[in-house]
Amino acid sequence: MSNKPALDGAWEEKGVIGTRVEIEGKKICVLWRNSPVLETTFKTRENDGEFALIPKETGLRYQGTDKDYAEISSIIYKDGKITVKKFFPITGPSEEVLEPTENSRFGAYVFADKRLYKALSGKWTDENGYFTLTFKNDKAEHDGKTTTVRLLVPKASPDSQKCRLVDSDPSNDYLFGLIDLTFDGEHIRGIVPVCDAPSIKITFTKK
Numbered sequence: 368m369s370n371k372p373a374l375d376g377a378w379e380e381k382g383v384i385g386t387r388v389e390i391e392g393k394k395i396c397v398l399w400r401n402s403p404v405l406e407t408t409f410k411t412r413e414n415d416g417e418f419a420l421i422p423k424e425t426g427l428r429y430q431g432t433d434k435d436y437a438e439i440s441s442i443i444y445k446d447g448k449i450t451v452k453k454f455f456p457i458t459g460p461s462e463e464v465l466e467p468t469e470n471s472r473f474g475a476y477v478f479a480d481k482r483l484y485k486a487l488s489g490k491w492t493d494e495n496g497y498f499t500l501t502f503k504n505d506k507a508e509h510d511g512k513t514t515t516v517r518l519l520v521p522k523a524s525p526d527s528q529k530c531r532l533v534d535s536d537p538s539n540d541y542l543f544g545l546i547d548l549t550f551d552g553e554h555i556r557g558i559v560p561v562c563d564a565p566s567i568k569i570t571f572t573k574k
């Protein structure tokens with residue numbers, strides 16, 4: 368197929384954290400909120416200027432579950448965009464239009480310089496001493512639970528000293544129950560979301 372388009376790379380719905388498609392050769396990964404829900408191979412078929420990507424498997428399934436929650440109806444490339452159609456047993460059909468993106472699963476960020484991890488290492492407590500976070504290199508611990516973290520800086524300002532502090536799994540929005548964590552070298556700031564009440568802003572300093 369001499370006119371086959373260049374499909375390799377990542378595709379996202381513009382301005383939306385939802386469906387993401389990653390293609391490499393004949394492999395395709397469909398993600399929902401940065402969590403893989405389908406990883407399979409595909410074939411292509413051309414029809415009147417459109418290229419259909421025909422996946423070997425079509426069921427969409429959350430990791431750790433044994434039942435599909437939806438199914439891919441079609442994946443069509445045309446005019447530089449990919450249209451993904453799905454069918455949900457309860458709500459019926461849906462459609463999303465994806466465009467090429469340079470963003471990683473973390474968004475428009477790059478990994479921070481390793482020197483910032485050194486500044487992060489240590490024990491941090493909030494203003495009231497109720498909440499303690501402990502870091503060592505890229506490992507974080509709280510209340511006996513441990514995870515791996517990443518420090519991210521915006522692509523637009525890679526030399527920024529203020530960065531996002533996130534779980535190494537981009538599908539996890541929370542880090543020990545906190546969201547929107549930032550680190551500027553001196554303080555860690557974040558938010559404790561509260562149901563049916565204003566969120567609580569929290570600031571950590573190193574002990």
